[in-house]
Amino acid sequence: MGLVAELLALAFPPACAACGELLERDTPFCPPCALATEPVPLPGCGRCGEPVEETGPCGRCRTRPPPFSAAHAAFVHTGPLARGIHRFKYEGHSGLALPLARALAAEAGPWLRALEHRAPAPVLVPVPLHRGRLLRRGYDQAALLTRALARTTGLPLETGLLRRIRATRRQVGLTEAERTENLHGAFAVTGPPPDLPVLLVDDVLTTGATARAASGALRAAGARRVYVLTLARAVGEANPGRFGL
């Protein structure tokens, strides 16, 4: 462990990313939460990461190719992790950002390294909240998560590049077409995107409508490559869409 990592470990002792319990060892989850946390089954669609049987792109990506090059989600949105994300997002537990980012970095490590092999290291960009919601919630959970991920991985961070310029309805309960409509024109890019690939970071990927809208705005502004990384993904019946974005 380097000096910075040691100091960080002292200042922020490892905590379970799902229940927040302090841990003796530097693992992402406490043993009971680890048992009930599922990594997304592989292989999935090469484009959006949806766990599908067939090789190559899934049906959705074949009919409507997404503006992002590839998306990866660390865990299935279920069990203790889904409850942890809910507490992080809606119940004021902003301190879960670091344990969640550590869990994300640990699981997504191979995917991130493969990405860095193919192209220069990406810049992390959070999928932003609208100002109104930020004022009500008091913090932007995706920004906190992305900041913590940058600290954990050493990847560069760009927080002001993407803005949500239109308040949108909560996505929960909307169909895929309604989600797309709801997010139309919701994002704006504030300046020229960096010359490096952009890695969008968010908490949950459900239908991918948010990821598509945000990466579409970045691509339209000139970003050459956009990737998407989320903590969790809704998979089949494991997700009733209750907590989804």
Ligand SMILES: [Zn+2]
């Ligand atoms: Zn736990």
Ligand SMILES: [Zn+2]
């Ligand atoms: Zn797909």
